[in-house]
Amino acid sequence: MNVFNIIEEIEKVDPEVYERLNPRRAAIKNITSFGSKVAAAALPFALGTMFKKAYGQSSSTVLDVLNYALTLEHLEAAFYTQGLAKAGLVPAANTSYLALIKRDEVAHVKFLQDVITSLNGTAVTAGTYDFTGGNNKGNGPFKSVFTDYAQFLAVAQVFEDTGVRAYKGQAPALLGNQVVLTAALGIHAVEARHASAVRKLRHDLNQDANTKPWIVSTATLGNDTGVAAANANYAGEENVSQGGVDLVAALKVSNAIASASFDEPLTKEQVTALVVGSFIVTT
Amino acid sequence: MKTDINPITGNVNMARRSFLRYAGAGVATAAVVGVTACHKDRVIVNPGGTSDIGSDDIGILNYAYALEQLEAAFYTEVVAHAYTGISTVELNYMTDIRDHEVVHREFFKAALKSNAIMSLTPDFSKIDFSNRTSVLATAKAFEDLGVQAYDGAGFLIKTPEYLTIAGKIVSVEARHAALIANLISPGSFVPDDQVDGNGLNKSATIAQVLPIANTFLKTKVTAKAFNYNG
Numbered sequence: 001m002n003v004f005n006i007i008e009e010i011e012k013v014d015p016e017v018y019e020r021l022n023p024r025r026a027a028i029k030n031i032t033s034f035g036s037k038v039a040a041a042a043l044p045f046a047l048g049t050m051f052k053k054a055y056g057q058s059s060s061t062v063l064d065v066l067n068y069a070l071t072l073e074h075l076e077a078a079f080y081t082q083g084l085a086k087a088g089l090v091p092a093a094n095t096s097y098l099a100l101i102k103r104d105e106v107a108h109v110k111f112l113q114d115v116i117t118s119l120n121g122t123a124v125t126a127g128t129y130d131f132t133g134g135n136n137k138g139n140g141p142f143k144s145v146f147t148d149y150a151q152f153l154a155v156a157q158v159f160e161d162t163g164v165r166a167y168k169g170q171a172p173a174l175l176g177n178q179v180v181l182t183a184a185l186g187i188h189a190v191e192a193r194h195a196s197a198v199r200k201l202r203h204d205l206n207q208d209a210n211t212k213p214w215i216v217s218t219a220t221l222g223n224d225t226g227v228a229a230a231n232a233n234y235a236g237e238e239n240v241s242q243g244g245v246d247l248v249a250a251l252k253v254s255n256a257i258a259s260a261s262f263d264e265p266l267t268k269e270q271v272t273a274l275v276v277g278s279f280i281v282t283t
Numbered sequence: 284m285k286t287d288i289n290p291i292t293g294n295v296n297m298a299r300r301s302f303l304r305y306a307g308a309g310v311a312t313a314a315v316v317g318v319t320a321c322h323k324d325r326v327i328v329n330p331g332g333t334s335d336i337g338s339d340d341i342g343i344l345n346y347a348y349a350l351e352q353l354e355a356a357f358y359t360e361v362v363a364h365a366y367t368g369i370s371t372v373e374l375n376y377m378t379d380i381r382d383h384e385v386v387h388r389e390f391f392k393a394a395l396k397s398n399a400i401m402s403l404t405p406d407f408s409k410i411d412f413s414n415r416t417s418v419l420a421t422a423k424a425f426e427d428l429g430v431q432a433y434d435g436a437g438f439l440i441k442t443p444e445y446l447t448i449a450g451k452i453v454s455v456e457a458r459h460a461a462l463i464a465n466l467i468s469p470g471s472f473v474p475d476d477q478v479d480g481n482g483l484n485k486s487a488t489i490a491q492v493l494p495i496a497n498t499f500l501k502t503k504v505t506a507k508a509f510n511y512n513g
Contacts (some may be wrong), residue, residue, distance in 0.1 A: 097470050104473060107482030168450040172443035185434040186483030188450065190473060191458035193484070197457075197472040200465055211377065213462040214455055243392045243448055247386055260379070261386040263450040 006007040007240045020233060054213045057173075063121040065170045068268055069184065070112040072166055074126040075279060076159055077105040082131065085155075086146045094201060101156075101194050108187055115183070131155065133229070136281040143228035150207045153198060160195035160235055161215060162266070166206075169265035192263070217259035233274055260263060286439055334400045336489075338508035340442050345400045346489060347449065348391035349504045353496055354425050355384040356405040359421070366415045373466065374453035380422075380459050387452055404501040419467050427477050428487070428495060429453075435486035439509070457484065 065230055080102035090098055116123040134140030144151045166186035174181035194214035203211045208218075208226050215237050217222045223230055223239030240248045240258035247258035266274075276282060306439070336345035358381035365374055390398050403446045411417040433453035440446040461472035478484055490511040506513040 012404050100470065100473055104370060104482035107480065111481040111483070119293050136298075168447070169456065170452045173444060175439065175443055176438055178438040181438045182434060182486055183481075183483055185437050185450070185453065186481075187483035188455060188485060189430050189434055189457040190478055190482055191470050192454035193461035193478075196458035196461035200462060213376075214379070214383070214458045233370060236466070242390055242451070243444065247390065251386060251389050253382065253386060254370070255414060257376050257379070257382045257386060259382040261455060262391075262448075263454040264446060264451065283306075 022144075033279055057177055059119055059121075061173060062177070063119060064115050065114060065125045066119075066175050066180070066185070067121070068170065069167065069187070070116065070124050071127075072275070073105055073112060073272070073278070074124070074266060075129060075187055075275060076163060077102065077109050078129050078133055079156070079159060080105055082129075083146060083152055089146055089149055089152060091149065097197065097201065098156075101197070104190055104194065108190075111183075111187075111242040115180075127248055130281050131279060133278040134136065135277050140278060144254060145182045150202075150205070153202050153205070153207060154225060154227050156196045157195065157202060157211075157225060157235050158227065160198055162233045162271065163191040163196055164263055166268075166271045168263065169267050169271070171265075188198040194250055212260070214260040215263065216256045220263075222259070232270075235270075236266070239264055286334055299388070312489045326443050332401075333503040333505055333513060334403065335505045335507055336400060336509075337398065340440060340445050341395070341398045342506065342508050343436050343440050343449075344391060344395055344445065345398070346493075346506065347433065347434060347452070348388065348395060348399060350429055350492070350496060351384055351387040351391055351405060352406060353499055354387040354429060356403075356427060357410075357499075358361070358384050359409065360407060360410075360412055361418055364412045366418050367413050369416065376462060380462075382478065383459070384477075389398060400504070401502065406499055409498075412455045413478065419463055423460065423467060424461045424495075426463055428492060429456040431478070431485055431487035432489075434484055434491040435488050435492070 080098060083103055084095070084098055085188050111124040128136065130136045130138060130140060132138050132140035132142045134143075142151055145155050146152065162172075166185055170184060171181065171188075176183055185227045199211050199213045203210050203213075211224070212228075215222070215234065217234070217238035220238060222233070222234035222239075224237075225235070237264070238255070238259055240246060240255055242262055247253060247261070248255055251258070311364075334349075334350065337343045358377060362374070362381050365377070369377075421450050430453060433449055433456065437446060437449060440449060460477070462472060463476050464471040483491075489506045489509040493504055493506055493511050493513075503513050505511060
């Protein structure tokens, strides 16, 4: 564990972290010079207490959110790593495009691992994956995921859109937490950038001419991917009521515009049901 | 923390900008009518005015409302005076984005009711709407600024429902940002000036965002409760 690395990492996001942890900034910064075993042994506990005081959340709540996020990032990182390693799957013209997404997912894994470890938590390890969605039988709904590029991109789109929804669903659990919430929102936005980019790839490759960079739902169906097996991943995206305002009725806009203007969250339970026992192998 | 945003990209006509700055209320008023003709009921001609977003959650919602007003006004102009040589696909994208931003603007106006700040008067004098490069560079600046603004203000929100709504909007703004970047240069959807080495989108404070937004507004927006006095 390297407590000081994490504080330095946090400082990049939250320049006032030292002030937040302890108004006596110098006392924290100079703690490295104590040099005593007692101080070093007490640090993890002290850090947890400091975070609780500073941000008003229990560290277990924050760690739960971070490990949940890491579970999904492991899944995504493995997906792009395996896809890009599969000879003949990704056309040369799209390799650099997908490599950027892989780069970000791998970076998210490392970032979350570092944060969890530095908060004295235990980072979840990568699982065993079946990207056909068949729970290790290799015969799920996406049997051709690594042989048919169109299906690979469809799964990528579903993963990215689901990732956006998953992070969004955790935001209230991190309310007011400048460091972790801001970091989570930073990943959330990058997942949305990926989703937009994958959707544009699918559009431009004429795999689905109607695909937009945003999710365009009908009045009754959230899923706009054309992949029926992913309906549950988009459940609720058709919502057009925001903060008590029915956008279709109040603003006289279509369901397509009203639904696309807002992305919807998913709970941890919803996301777990979507990926565990299908993409994430359970024994 | 420094921001890397440079909204003054594309074809900036400084001479014209300076002229308009000193031309006074007569020119400004004429411009207002042109930009907001279809919303006459809400036009407040106040070219020299300022508007403060207020404090607490109302302040953050007004901050978002201000930025959405700016984006909606921009894309309304983009669609009304489509740039030279625009393709059908690109016009459809711009029309969709305009509609999303108008929905965001009207949503905040409806949600804030009497707490809402005034309708802001934009200043787009430095944008050449006939030029694709100028329009897309400005669009990218606005979308990137919007994402950084929502991400940077998230922790200030005290009501969970408002945080969720901000989250619902910011991912749509990020989708826009990535599309615009890809239209400018395919594959530039996670540029280094917006995404850091940890794969996190950068964020910006209110005091960093508003001075940039104000360069595109005749009505200057302040945030005294959030350390920005204009």
